[in-house]
Amino acid sequence: MRSEEHSLVEVEIITKKDEPADGKADAKNEPGSKTAEEHVFEEKPKCINEEYEVVYHKPDTLLDVSMHYCPGCAHSLLHKLIMEAVDELGIQEKTVGVAPVGCAVFAYDYMNIDMSEAAHGRACATATGIKRLLPDSYVFTYQGDGDLAAIGIAETIHAINRGENIAIFFMNNAVYGMTSGQMAPTSLLGMKTTTSPYGRDVHEYGEPIKVSELISHLPGSFYVTRQAVNSATAVRKAKKAIMNAFRYQKLNKGTCFVEVIGNCPSNWKMTPLEASKYIDDEMVKAFPLGDIKLPKGEDLKLLEEVK
Ligand SMILES: Cc1ncc(C[n+]2csc(CCOP(=O)(O)OP(=O)(O)O)c2C)c(N)n1
Ligand code: SF4
Ligand SMILES: [Mg+2]
Numbered sequence: 001m002r003s004e005e006h007s008l009v010e011v012e013i014i015t016k017k018d019e020p021a022d023g024k025a026d027a028k029n030e031p032g033s034k035t036a037e038e039h040v041f042e043e044k045p046k047c048i049n050e051e052y053e054v055v056y057h058k059p060d061t062l063l064d065v066s067m068h069y070c071p072g073c074a075h076s077l078l079h080k081l082i083m084e085a086v087d088e089l090g091i092q093e094k095t096v097g098v099a100p101v102g103c104a105v106f107a108y109d110y111m112n113i114d115m116s117e118a119a120h121g122r123a124c125a126t127a128t129g130i131k132r133l134l135p136d137s138y139v140f141t142y143q144g145d146g147d148l149a150a151i152g153i154a155e156t157i158h159a160i161n162r163g164e165n166i167a168i169f170f171m172n173n174a175v176y177g178m179t180s181g182q183m184a185p186t187s188l189l190g191m192k193t194t195t196s197p198y199g200r201d202v203h204e205y206g207e208p209i210k211v212s213e214l215i216s217h218l219p220g221s222f223y224v225t226r227q228a229v230n231s232a233t234a235v236r237k238a239k240k241a242i243m244n245a246f247r248y249q250k251l252n253k254g255t256c257f258v259e260v261i262g263n264c265p266s267n268w269k270m271t272p273l274e275a276s277k278y279i280d281d282e283m284v285k286a287f288p289l290g291d292i293k294l295p296k297g298e299d300l301k302l303l304e305e306v307k
Contacts, residue, residue: 059087072272074262102144121152124159140167146176163220163254167245173264181267222254224293230276
């Protein structure tokens with residue numbers, strides 16, 4: 001049977017296995033007639049651009065593979081923003097990322113740049129080594145709250161105190177996402193997790209650690225900001241912060257730290273929409289969004305050069 005016009009592509013009509021391909025009762029017995037399995041797309045799609053305009057396409061810095069993250073997870077958005085920034089700044093060949101242990105452990109499968117894996121919590125130490133060996137490269141770590149603020153808090157503080165010229169992207173989703181939602185240093189007071197089933201109690205576990213505020217007091221931190229990715233406005237601001245963190249590396253003035261409040265719908269036991277709302281309603285009370293430490297004085301003048 002000949003091809004029939006379709007809205008976007010010309011396809012051959014696929015008939016049921018026991019149906020003759022050309023509709024004639026005896027066609028299936030004719031030598032050379034096609035079975036249903038042999039009916040394949042014969043022509044390539046017509047150009048979609050004739051009818052549609054492409055308004056967005058993923059950057060080359062993101063590999064064309066499916067991500068393993070749960071629906072609505074903030075990790076995938078943060079990956080995309082970081083890779084868009086690398087693409088727009090034209091630094092793909094010079095950028096090296098360090099992946100954590102946690103849900104983002106496979107970041108290197110998605111980011112089309114040079115990457116290294118680090119043992120749980122050791123990303124800042126690994127990034128220190130890479131940056132010192134390759135001082136002209138742009139180096140970043142990507143870490144969760146369990147990775148950065150629990151097991152890796154020592155590495156994080158010491159790297160920033162040394163003013164290592166790296167960017168740290170810190171996904172704060174207030175739980176150990178990968179290992180099924182245990183309490184993290186950043187879990188909110190009253191937050192129910194698998195290891196705080198009655199809610200985080202201040203007398204037992206203390207207050208959630210505000211890592212950004214803490215490290216902003218270290219002289220080695222140059223730029224510290226807290227962002228989110230749960231709305232279009234938040235995403236735009238987060239992207240800007242990520243761009244800054246890369247651009248400021250050219251100045252060699254210290255560590256740039258971008259905390260991103262993200263959702264973990266699976267372990268929060270919420271829908272992605274509820275989880276986004278939870279960020280606005282609860283998370284930002286403990287972790288206010290905005291810049292915490294900005295370059296000033298002479299550094300501000302220097303920044304003009306890298307704009
Ligand atoms: C040395 C070591 N200790 C513990 C673990 C188990 N572990 C794997 S991921 C993880 C927590 C990850 O939480 P977080 O960093 O917040 O990342 P998320 O999954 O929430 O993005 C832990 C404790 C490990 N892999 N290695
Ligand atoms: S468990 Fe949470 S952090 Fe991990 S992929 Fe799922 S939503 Fe994301
Ligand atoms: Mg986490």
